Amino acid sequence: MQILLDIVSWVLLLAGSAFALIGAVGLIRFPDVYARMHASGITDTLGAGLILAGMMIQGGFTLVTAKLILILIFLLFTSPTSTYALANAAYSRGLQPLLGGPEPDPAALEAADPASAIPGQAESGSVGSVSGEDKSS
């Protein structure tokens, strides 16, 4: 029984770590601050949630588990609030999000609504120039 619990908790811990890592990769790959918030959202929700769930199974029915649940609840209330504050601050300072695809793929643009792609974005072309723009801002 103990070995089964250990296996389940390790699966959860590893899956949570994987999602946290994916969030970090997304933080680097996504082009601008607004898109990067989506990547950090993965680390905040499923990454942290799965790791906490894995630790709860290790803790069993103890006060430690109750504290872990409290941590999860606080995290689920505070992280969207801070993300909103960050997004709102960036937007209030006039930082415009990059809209449309960073790499204008004709098929993707056709599938989506063409009107929503900003002409300036379509000209900027490759991924490299978009990330260059981001650094300068």
Place this chain on the structure above:
Amino acid sequence: MLHAASLGLVLFGTWLLLSGMYVPLLLTLGVVSCAAVVWVARRMDVVDHEGHPIQLGWRALIYWVWLGIEIVKSNISVARLILDPKLPIHPVLVTLKAGQQSELGQVIYANSITLTPGTVSIRINDNTILVHAVVKAYAEDLESGEMDRRVTGIEGSDPPQLLGSR
């Protein structure tokens, strides 16, 4: 008064969980400090339907379960986007209507949007929310209005009273 009593109970429950030492002296200190916090909170006028929303009740629990499932689904979807070598993102800004009657309901809706990866709420105006979505499909999901309806549904049985009752 109901809010104050409920806040006191929640505080003391939290205190019991965090302390873990159940001897008479510490329990007494816990009761006293919880009462002091409730007194200060009442003086600050933050013990109301917004600071301590007990009116949401069990409907909020059902909503959280639904939201949890949505969060897991959108996490997997955004993780796929990140790992895709072509990075097929297509960010859009959309303005959504928030059908909630109270400010608390709007906050719950905006936070739920932010909690699901792929969509972030940027600004709340009177009753619209500006949302950044990393792929157009996520914005369309929100525009279908299911989350909006569900948040409106948990808002409490008597919404008109909630608005500006302070």
